[in-house]
Amino acid sequence: MEKNDFANWPTWLPLRAALKSSTPYGAPQLPNVIHLNTNENPNPLPESVRDSIMDAVAGVAANLNRYPDRDALSLRAALAGYINAKSETFFEAENIWAANGSNEILQTLFLAFGGTGRTAIGFTPSYSVHPMIANITGTSWIVGSRDSEFAIDADGAAAGIREVKPSLVFLTTPNNPSGTATSIVDIETIARAAGDVRALLVVDEAYAEFSDEESAVSLIKRHPHVVVSRTMSKAFAFAGVRLGYLVANPAVINAMLVTRLPYHLSALTQAAAQVAIANADLLQAGLDEIKVERERVSAALKLAGYKPMPSAANFILFTGFKPESKELWQAILDRGVLIRDVGLPGYLRVTIGTPAENDEFLAAIHSLES
Ligand SMILES: *Cc1c(COP(=O)(O)O)cnc(C)c1O
Numbered sequence: 562m563e564k565n566d567f568a569n570w571p572t573w574l575p576l577r578a579a580l581k582s583s584t585p586y587g588a589p590q591l592p593n594v595i596h597l598n599t600n601e602n603p604n605p606l607p608e609s610v611r612d613s614i615m616d617a618v619a620g621v622a623a624n625l626n627r628y629p630d631r632d633a634l635s636l637r638a639a640l641a642g643y644i645n646a647k648s649e650t651f652f653e654a655e656n657i658w659a660a661n662g663s664n665e666i667l668q669t670l671f672l673a674f675g676g677t678g679r680t681a682i683g684f685t686p687s688y689s690v691h692p693m694i695a696n697i698t699g700t701s702w703i704v705g706s707r708d709s710e711f712a713i714d715a716d717g718a719a720a721g722i723r724e725v726k727p728s729l730v731f732l733t734t735p736n737n738p739s740g741t742a743t744s745i746v747d748i749e750t751i752a753r754a755a756g757d758v759r760a761l762l763v764v765d766e767a768y769a770e771f772s773d774e775e776s777a778v779s780l781i782k783r784h785p786h787v788v789v790s791r792t793m794s795k796a797f798a799f800a801g802v803r804l805g806y807l808v809a810n811p812a813v814i815n816a817m818l819v820t821r822l823p824y825h826l827s828a829l830t831q832a833a834a835q836v837a838i839a840n841a842d843l844l845q846a847g848l849d850e851i852k853v854e855r856e857r858v859s860a861a862l863k864l865a866g867y868k869p870m871p872s873a874a875n876f877i878l879f880t881g882f883k884p885e886s887k888e889l890w891q892a893i894l895d896r897g898v899l900i901r902d903v904g905l906p907g908y909l910r911v912t913i914g915t916p917a918e919n920d921e922f923l924a925a926i927h928s929l930e931s
Contacts, residue, residue, distance in 0.1 A: 579696060586693060591899055595921050597912040598901040600737070600768075600876050602798035604847040604915070610840045617832040629828035632818070633659050636831045639838045640806050644791075647770075648778050656781070656808055658817040659826060659834070663767060663792040663805025668694050670788070670807075672820040674728050674761055675700030681729035682722065684713050686738060686905050688765060691731045703727065711739035711870060711878075715747035719754035726758040733765040735772050738903040738910045740872025745775040752777075752784045761813070764789045768874035770796030770848060778808045785810035795875060797837055797844050804834045851875050855913045861923050865930060876912045878903070889929075896925035 567584045570576055588599050606614075630636075637654040644652055660666045667690060675681055677699040683691045684705040695702040705721050707713055713732070722730055732751060734743040748764060755762040764777040766789055780787045788809035794800035807817065837844055859869040859877055868881035882889050886909055890902045893909075898921055901910040911922055 579699060583693075583696060586690065588901065589899065591894075594894065594897050594899045595914065595918050596899050597914050597918060597922055598899045598910075599800075600795055600874070600912045601800045602795060602847065602851070602875070603913075603918060604798050606798060607840075607843050607846075610836065610843055613836045613840065614833050617836045618829055621828045621832045625828060627828075628824045629826060629831060631824055633826050633831050636826075636835055636838075637806075639835050643838050643841060644776075644778055644808055648776050650778055650782075652778070652781075652808060655811045655814060658807040658809070658814050658821075659831075660805055660807075660821070661803040661826065661830065662794060663765070663790045663807075664690055664694075665803075665825070666790050666805045666807045667691065667763075667765075668698070669817050669820050670729065670761070670763060670790075671695065671698040671700055673816040679729075680725060680727040681731060682725055682727045683731040683733075684718060684736075686711070686736075686903070687731070687733045688737045688767075689904075691733075691765075700729070707736075707739070707741070711736060711741040713743055713747065713751075715743075715750040718751050722751065722754040722760065723758055727760050730755045730760050730762045731765060732762060733767070734774070734777075735768040735873040737767065737874065738876070738901070738905065738908075739870050739878050740874045740876060741870070742772050742774045742873035745777065745779065748777050748787075749780055749784070752780055752787050756784055756786050760786065762787045766790065767792045767795055770845060771852065771875050772873035774873065781808065781810060785812065788813050793834065793837060796848060797841070798847070799834070799837050799844070802830060802833050802837070804830060804837075850916075851913050854916060854919050858911070858913060858919050858923065862926065865923075865926050867926075876910055878905075878908055878910045880908045882907075882909075892929055893922070893925045896921075896928060898922045898925050 637657040640657045641652040671694050675698050680701040681695050682703040682705050684707050692702045703725050752762045778789050790807050792805040862869045862879050867879045869877045869879040886902050903910050
């Protein structure tokens, strides 16, 4: 079998049938190009934060012969404090779960609440990892729809949920790849339907800090089946550390404790993440500039004849071009800028980078005009 051959599995390999047509998640990681394809925060960590991380890591290094705090209690308390400060809520460590990226959070949710004979529903186009983990865990995946502007019709979605009766409902807001935000009123309409059929509503808020909409964490008290997934990969400029977290009723967290792997979150990760939370304001100081740049890039795309979708996140989905997505993606890559073909015909997604990176992207766009 060839390296990277995911089509011709050998007959001696007892791979589960559901995985035989699967391929690995694979956003390209290419050298010597500007990366505007994975929605990272383009700003490197301030030196003072880097120094504090080094100190914190040095502090735990002497004890690396021991397993880490299995329940990451002080980290979870710090995350609760961060959410409470942002959303005027009163969560404690028992309302928070933390893992290696929100992707691991999502996997742990599927392990606890999905699986064979169970169904999950999502509103597409949305985050491709939700159906990917559904497939890996043997959970049936039902596709709910968005309209031509990528908004969710909340009443229609609620009717669909009542009909399908899933165990898990996924709602990404702001949505990836479209940037569309769902209002708190619409989220609550969907939450009520999920509650009526005893489903969990998982609100994936990976881009919450870029949006002006109210966070769904405010619904958890009234609707204990609402769980909110967040990450430090985007707004916190901390993608390399891998830290995602969940805000939920303690019963949901207890289910996470049952399905997590023992000692899943390393002492190094826990130490680094606590420094990041303590320095949230410094790490997020660049968010306003990213939002301003988002509107600048959007306006420039419009002027160049494209149609950018309104975005409440740190990326823009755009359409209105003639060649196929793949051709335009390649032409922009040939000019040194890597953006994302999200598999949506006629659309491409560009992450907002530094002003200089955005200028390079726009220069590539302009060089294509004839
Ligand atoms: C980037 C992203 C995540 C994954 O974040 P990690 O914490 O890096 O695993 C989750 N959900 C959505 C919608 C994302 O775009």
